[in-house]
Amino acid sequence: MNASAMRTGIRLMAAVAITVIFLFPIYWLFMISFKTADEIYAYPPVWWPHSLNWGSYEVLFKDGDAKTVWNSLVIASISTVIAMLVGTLCAYSLARFRTGGEHLSNWIISQRMVPPIAVVFPIFLLYVFFGLVDTYVGIILLYTAFNLPYVIWMMRGYIMDVPRALEEAALVDGYTRWQVIWKVVFPMCRAGLFATAIFTFMFAWNEFLFALVLTRTEVATYTVQVTHYFGGQSNFWAKISAMSVLGTVPIFIVVAFLQRYLVRGMSLGAIKG
Amino acid sequence: MADLKITGLHKYYGAMHAVRGVDLEIPEGEFTVLVGQSGCGKSTLLRTIAGLEEANEGSIEIGGVRVNNTPPGQRDIAMVFQNYALYPYMTVFDNIAFGLRARKTPAAEIEPKVKRAAQMLAIDKLLDRFPRQLSGGQLQRVAIGRAIVRNARLYLFDEPLSNLDAQLRDEMRGEIKRLHQELGKTMIYVTHDQIEAMTMADRIVLLRDGKIEQQGSPLDLYERPATRYVAGFLGSPSMNFVPVTLTGAAVKLGDGGTLAIDTARASKLDSWQNKPLTLGVRSQHIRRAGAELRVDEVRVMASIDLLQPTGARTYANFRLSGHAAVAELQAHDVSHPNERIELAIDMGRAILIDPDTERVL
Numbered sequence: 277m278n279a280s281a282m283r284t285g286i287r288l289m290a291a292v293a294i295t296v297i298f299l300f301p302i303y304w305l306f307m308i309s310f311k312t313a314d315e316i317y318a319y320p321p322v323w324w325p326h327s328l329n330w331g332s333y334e335v336l337f338k339d340g341d342a343k344t345v346w347n348s349l350v351i352a353s354i355s356t357v358i359a360m361l362v363g364t365l366c367a368y369s370l371a372r373f374r375t376g377g378e379h380l381s382n383w384i385i386s387q388r389m390v391p392p393i394a395v396v397f398p399i400f401l402l403y404v405f406f407g408l409v410d411t412y413v414g415i416i417l418l419y420t421a422f423n424l425p426y427v428i429w430m431m432r433g434y435i436m437d438v439p440r441a442l443e444e445a446a447l448v449d450g451y452t453r454w455q456v457i458w459k460v461v462f463p464m465c466r467a468g469l470f471a472t473a474i475f476t477f478m479f480a481w482n483e484f485l486f487a488l489v490l491t492r493t494e495v496a497t498y499t500v501q502v503t504h505y506f507g508g509q510s511n512f513w514a515k516i517s518a519m520s521v522l523g524t525v526p527i528f529i530v531v532a533f534l535q536r537y538l539v540r541g542m543s544l545g546a547i548k549g
Numbered sequence: 550m551a552d553l554k555i556t557g558l559h560k561y562y563g564a565m566h567a568v569r570g571v572d573l574e575i576p577e578g579e580f581t582v583l584v585g586q587s588g589c590g591k592s593t594l595l596r597t598i599a600g601l602e603e604a605n606e607g608s609i610e611i612g613g614v615r616v617n618n619t620p621p622g623q624r625d626i627a628m629v630f631q632n633y634a635l636y637p638y639m640t641v642f643d644n645i646a647f648g649l650r651a652r653k654t655p656a657a658e659i660e661p662k663v664k665r666a667a668q669m670l671a672i673d674k675l676l677d678r679f680p681r682q683l684s685g686g687q688l689q690r691v692a693i694g695r696a697i698v699r700n701a702r703l704y705l706f707d708e709p710l711s712n713l714d715a716q717l718r719d720e721m722r723g724e725i726k727r728l729h730q731e732l733g734k735t736m737i738y739v740t741h742d743q744i745e746a747m748t749m750a751d752r753i754v755l756l757r758d759g760k761i762e763q764q765g766s767p768l769d770l771y772e773r774p775a776t777r778y779v780a781g782f783l784g785s786p787s788m789n790f791v792p793v794t795l796t797g798a799a800v801k802l803g804d805g806g807t808l809a810i811d812t813a814r815a816s817k818l819d820s821w822q823n824k825p826l827t828l829g830v831r832s833q834h835i836r837r838a839g840a841e842l843r844v845d846e847v848r849v850m851a852s853i854d855l856l857q858p859t860g861a862r863t864y865a866n867f868r869l870s871g872h873a874a875v876a877e878l879q880a881h882d883v884s885h886p887n888e889r890i891e892l893a894i895d896m897g898r899a900i901l902i903d904p905d906t907e908r909v910l
Contacts, residue, residue, distance in 0.1 A: 441632050441634035442634050444630070445630060445634040445647075446647070446651070448601070448621045448624075448626060448627065448628045449622065449647055449648035450622035450648065450651040450652045451651050452620070464637075
């Protein structure tokens with residue numbers, strides 16, 4: 277065996293080992309969700325359950341707990357769409373017209389640096405006053421507001437990378453400013469749009485603190501629901517893991533479809549520095 | 550009728566006054582070159598004509614209609630940009646068809662138009678490619694194609710050749726001029742390159758610090774510059790300037806030497822007697838003196854510092870009364886540097902400049 281083949285072999289083994297380490301918790305999560313109570317607590321551990329036991333999932337759907345995943349999906353999707361639309365237009369304005377001078381964009385990103393815990397209770401009091409607690413509108417509004425600075429900041433960078441002459445050429449050729457944004461700027465920063473949208477969606481999907489304080493039963497998200505299965509005496513591991521699986525699968529699907537934009541979008545940002 | 554008429558145009562960028570009162574009329578079908586050093590306002594002027602920049606004062610009329618408040622897309626102009634401005638996610642065909650589609654041209658008309666434009670520019674084999682698969686020269690052809698495919702009233706070129714290498718630039722220069730002859734359209738071309746301006750223009754508009762320094766046909770500006778700036782800007786190598794004093798029918802150099810000028814000319818300059826002037830001589834009007842001198846020529850002894858052969862001609866650097874000067878000699882006039890030779894300066898084609906106003910007398 278020559279040196280280069282050996283090096284390839286070692287690299288391959290390292291890659292497999294690292295992948296196994298990273299994938300193991302996910303594997304374990306999926307397995308627990310299919311195990312019976314005995315198998316969960318068995319020692320030595322059961323690596324592969326005897327039969328795929330769908331019982332935990334059945335309970336989640338029967339009790340209506342699975343609806344929290346739907347809530348998460350609605351909230352994360354709508355807030356992502358609104359934040360992307362509004363944020364990208366803001367970003368265009370900042371990038372092209374120097375709206376608000378030099379420092380407005382820095383101020384906007386600084387909003388994202390506020391620790392959520394510092395604002396969650398004032399917001400709760402406001403929401404009680406306006407009757408927004410435990411409503412779709414309330415939580416979507418909050419996630420949109422929280423994601424906007426991130427979207428604006430990211431998209432501003434991508435838009436600034438689009439050569440101005442491309443837009444000017446389209447203007448001279450008869451496009452309106454809106455057509456330029458839609459048909460020139462958006463296609464030019466498509467990778468950035470997708471990457472930003474994925475991160476925005478993931479923030480909303482994973483968010484816990486605001487959801488815990490601002491939702492009750494109607495629009496509780498799955499992140500909040502999972503915590504209900506940690507009891508004082510015992511933890512319902514099968515339900516915890518089944519709910520976690522339900523919460524993981526949508527993200528898997530989104531990333532699987534959009535990963536080529538994700539990678540390109542992130543590397544675009546990296547080169548820009 | 551003027552195709553483009555600009556009156557009293559001013560453009561500010563904050564405190565910077567980029568265009569300072571430009572008046573310009575461009576007749577239909579003319580090829581006008583706006584030329585000047587970087588920062589002289591030529592690109593700003595072009596972009597203001599296109600509507601990509603707003604005019605702060607003055608008016609712009611295209612075809613007799615004031616367009617100050619008309620968006621670029623409705624000014625009936627087509628423009629070629631310095632960095633090509635091609636859409637990377639579209640094929641060459643789609644790039645060229647872009648302007649036609651934006652104007653809702655019927656699909657049946659688009660294809661023949663695009664193909665014709667592509668044929669004119671010899672890019673008809675590249676229509677299915679993407680911009681990233683093309684070379685610089687091909688990209689620029691596509692960019693030009695995108696402009697000429699539209700039947701616009703006014704064609705604007707913003708330094709379209711400055712990203713190309715020298716050989717390609719020469720080739721494209723000829724190509725654009727040929728296109729102008731074939732299409733007969735009004736074209737305005739911005740460049741900082743005086744050779745491009747000289748070779749392509751029907752008319753040169755030379756800008757300096759946001760104002761028109763002089764305008765006219767290339768030979769007009771070359772032979773009868775109005776100011777020292779114009780004289781120095783056009784022509785290569787740049788014109789030689791030497792301070793002199795007018796004494797009788799001659800100019801006296803700083804080192805005491807004199808160069809005779811035509812008596813009729815001297816008498817016209819009577820009020821300048823014994824006053825300091827600047828003498829301007831093109832290197833093409835200095836040759837190695839032979840036994841016989843032509844009319845208006847004067848002899849000067851010079852020691853050659855440096856030789857720059859270009860093939861047919863050789864540039865010889867020397868000092869004229871202590872000031873650096875260049876003579877354009879025949880290839881074999883001088884064999885080696887430090888040779889002392891006698892030069893003949895054609896004073897009939899030399900210019901005299903008022904050093905205070907820098908205007909040519």
